Amino acid sequence: MSENYRAIVYTEFGEASVLNVTERELVEPGPGEVRVRVAVSGVNPTDWKTRTGATAMAPVSAEGQVPNQDGAGVIDAVGPGVSGLAVGDRVWLVMAAYQRPGSGTAQEFTVVPADRVVPLPDTASFEAGASLGVPAMTAHRALTVHEGAPARLAPGALAGRNVLVAGGAGAVGNAAIQLAVWAGATVAATVSSPEKAELARRAGAHHVVNYRDADAAEQVRAALPGGADVIVEVAAAHNAELNLAVLRSGGTIAVYANDSSGGPLSLDVRRHMVLNVRYQFVLLYTVPPPALAEGAAAVNAALADGALRFGAEAGLPLHEYPLDETAAAHAAVENGAVGKVLIRVAGGM
Numbered sequence: 001m002s003e004n005y006r007a008i009v010y011t012e013f014g015e016a017s018v019l020n021v022t023e024r025e026l027v028e029p030g031p032g033e034v035r036v037r038v039a040v041s042g043v044n045p046t047d048w049k050t051r052t053g054a055t056a057m058a059p060v061s062a063e064g065q066v067p068n069q070d071g072a073g074v075i076d077a078v079g080p081g082v083s084g085l086a087v088g089d090r091v092w093l094v095m096a097a098y099q100r101p102g103s104g105t106a107q108e109f110t111v112v113p114a115d116r117v118v119p120l121p122d123t124a125s126f127e128a129g130a131s132l133g134v135p136a137m138t139a140h141r142a143l144t145v146h147e148g149a150p151a152r153l154a155p156g157a158l159a160g161r162n163v164l165v166a167g168g169a170g171a172v173g174n175a176a177i178q179l180a181v182w183a184g185a186t187v188a189a190t191v192s193s194p195e196k197a198e199l200a201r202r203a204g205a206h207h208v209v210n211y212r213d214a215d216a217a218e219q220v221r222a223a224l225p226g227g228a229d230v231i232v233e234v235a236a237a238h239n240a241e242l243n244l245a246v247l248r249s250g251g252t253i254a255v256y257a258n259d260s261s262g263g264p265l266s267l268d269v270r271r272h273m274v275l276n277v278r279y280q281f282v283l284l285y286t287v288p289p290p291a292l293a294e295g296a297a298a299v300n301a302a303l304a305d306g307a308l309r310f311g312a313e314a315g316l317p318l319h320e321y322p323l324d325e326t327a328a329a330h331a332a333v334e335n336g337a338v339g340k341v342l343i344r345v346a347g348g349m
Helices: 045-052 126-130 133-142 171-182 194-203 216-223 240-246 269-275 289-304 323-334
Strands: 004-009 020-025 033-043 070-078 090-093 109-113 117-119 162-166 186-191 207-210 228-233 247-255 278-281 318-322 340-344
Touching (some): 020 323, 033 323, 070 126, 090 126, 117 289, 133 171, 133 289, 171 186, 186 216, 194 207, 207 216, 216 240, 240 269
Parallel strands (some): 162 228, 228 247
Antiparallel strands (some): 004 020, 070 090, 090 117
């Protein structure tokens, strides 16, 4: 007898209202796959942007698509050829829905390739696990693309480096601050308000600057003597001048987003040449697999060390919704909710 479970599905691009609760039939994992009973699903900007079609890489699947790349839960079935993972393992997921429209985490069970499944340390909650994925892995990549960068962050790996995190109150910014501090860097963050400044401080930033201040560049320079070696950038066009004013010669600007306020990114070639600036663009979906593996290992090490924290006290307020209110969760992220939006999929886990 087949078994059904609840899932959130959309069959057309559009507003959050296209997300509907439905029932799907439980399927067995194939070769190289595992099936996970999802406890908590995480919502990121990439999820609503894909849902609207703005950044979708393919048309909506005829069978409908399940949203959300990140989540955490327990493996309940393992396909042929899978090693290192077993039924009952607590895990977190990364890029669950990439090129797999039916595998998003906004459902009670999902079948994913084993290489998108990472063991979740026993000390970490499912809420923490669902908050990793896109933010933490993006942050790790952004912190490991500069000249002489380590392949994997660890304590001391960024000793002597100056890191500037733009948007220090966001999910990626929060992860970047915590990972950089754990790795030994001196970390400054830019924010847009006193409330967000407090969140960046709670994440562990050594210095916080409001980028709207007329002397923001001078403040960053004072905080990071010699300039920034690495800038983790969320608004590349908007912050282009500030970045150029605070970057050390030979420094790297790691760009993972470009908010709408800045428009197209225009660069003065000569000024960047003089500083030997490196621009590195970061999109998690096309990061090389070896770098993803290094990132997952580092994120787990930081998590086990207690260096990656979650919740308001760590600068990342958590906002939780039930599965039936996935549309509201998506709308919250789309409307700029500060912190991490989670969906409680299964109770009692």
